[in-house]
Amino acid sequence: MERNSIVKAIANILAERGVGNLLPLEYPLSPLEHVFPKSIIVVREDEPSTIVAAALSSDDYIGRLFEIREQYMMDNNTTEETNNEKLATGIDTSTSGITSSDLSIERTLRSKSGIHMKSYFTDGTTKFFCKIFFAEQFDALRRNCGCEESFIASLAQCAKWDSSGGKSGSTFLKTKDGRFLLKQISRYEMDAFSNFAPSYFQYMSEAFFHELPTVLCKIFGLYRVGYKNMTTGRSIRMDILVMENLFYDRCVQKIFDLKGSMRNRHVQVTGKENEVLLDENMVEYLFQSPLFLYSHSKQMLRESLHNDTLFLSRLDVMDYSLLVGIDEEKQELVVGIVDFIRTFTWDKKLESWVKDSGIFGGGGKEPTIISPRQYRIRFREAMDRYFLMVPDFWTTINI
Incomplete structure (x- = not known):
């Protein structure tokens, strides 16, 4: 060797x-650790994030991304020259204070095409690969959120994260600094997100540059990674998405995963760290400690949920959750819609119809799977009930 x-x-x-x-x-280094020329990343077979970090720090990726940015800057310069000509003739071309950098990011996010890059590297014993989906859009999104500089450093180390209580059964990893979460997704979920990714990026551009209220949890990257160790015979292949950790640098005592349903939405409270409680647990909690919001906070949450659920419903997305963390130290709620990449496929439509009609023992009970439109309505109504508003001086009260 x-x-x-x-x-x-x-x-x-x-x-x-x-x-x-x-x-x-x-x-x-241990047998599971690998180093490569011109790379400062130690790639570990049991830490998939390190494969992504190595790919994003490679000369090939950086070079191609630089070429893409240069092309966008050239396009922006051409647009500015055209705008200057129009100004000379008295045509208003105001961009409402959007800078050239912002314009470049916005145009990148609104692009209907996406470039997927592949990266391969080997140390003689183990071959690694990483496919980077929608490279330029995710790069623009990270730059706008101010996390591009720290992204690779965060991914350089990760650990398995055990969030007990939730029902998804998904494998989660957390970067050692706690800034990002990595979730392994199925091939079906990968295909679903790839199909509506352009709509997602455009929606985020509306939030960034046109003040659209939203509480969608930000997804910062989508990757397919794998390796094969020729010596040990070990190999792996997985699809992962990297998203923000809503509770980063927060002192969150309670976490709730809310879907707006009371059917099988209760878990036994154990008091374990990172325990995720469900809707019925929330109702029990509210009897003891109601959650009150200021009127402007309630209005902002209502508008955000209206926008987000309408957007997801139009994409045929369902089964998403509102993740809620109670930061008792700052007396704040931390919220975000997560798990929004499951679409309403024909098999779910069939399951819903069978259970709703009572055929084959459905019994006419409320189906566990409902349409995106029904899910949206139920979700909004439930969230409106969970969070109460504290009236202020400007609140109109009808008597």
């Missing part, structure tokens, strides 16, 4: 120089 050859070479040099009585040299 190459790493053993390096160690032997160093040992021979020390022996030639008369340095004796030394313990045998050991390679500083």
Whole structure:
């Protein structure tokens, strides 16, 4: 093996120089760790985020991304020259204070096409690969959110994150600094998000540059990663998305995953760290400690949920949740819509119809799977009930 050859070479040099009585040299990295030329990232087989970090820091990715940015800047300069000509003739071309950089990011997010990049690297024993989906759009989104500089450093280390209580059963990883979460998704979920990704990026551009209220949890990257170790025979292949950790740098005592349903939405409270409670647990909690919001906060939440659920319904997306964290230290609620990449496919339509009609034992009970429109209505109504408003001086009260 190459790493053993390096160690032997160093040992021979020390022996030639008369340095004796030394313990045998050991390679500083474990068999699961790998390093590559021109890369500062230590890639670990049991930490998929490190594969992404290595790919995003590679010269090939950086070079191609630079070319894309240069092209967008050239297009922006052409647009500005056209605008200057129109101004000279008295035509108003105001951009409401949007800078050239903002304009470049907005145009990138609104692009209907997406470039997917592939990165391959090997250290002689193990072959790694990473496919980067929608490279330029996710790069623009991260730059606008101010996390591009720290993104690679965060992904350089991760650990399995156990959020107990939730029902998704998904595998989650958290970066060691706690800024981002990585979720393994199915091939179906990967295809679903890839199909509506252009709409997602355009929606986020509306939120960033046109003050559209939203509480969608931001997705910062979509990747397909894998490796094969020729020595051990170990191999892996997975699709992962990287999203913001809503509770980063927060002191959150209680977490709720809310869908607006009371059917099988209760878990036994254990008091474990990162325990995720459900809708029925929320109702129980509200009897003891009602959650009151200021009128402007309630209005902002209502508008955000209206916008987000309408957007998701139009994409045939359902089964999303409002993740709520109670930060008792700051007396604040931290909220965000998560798990919004499941679309209403024909098999779910069939399941809903069978349960609703009572055929094959459905019994005419409320179906566990409902249409995106029904889900949207139920979701909005439930969230409006969960969070109460504190009237202020400007609140109109009808008597």
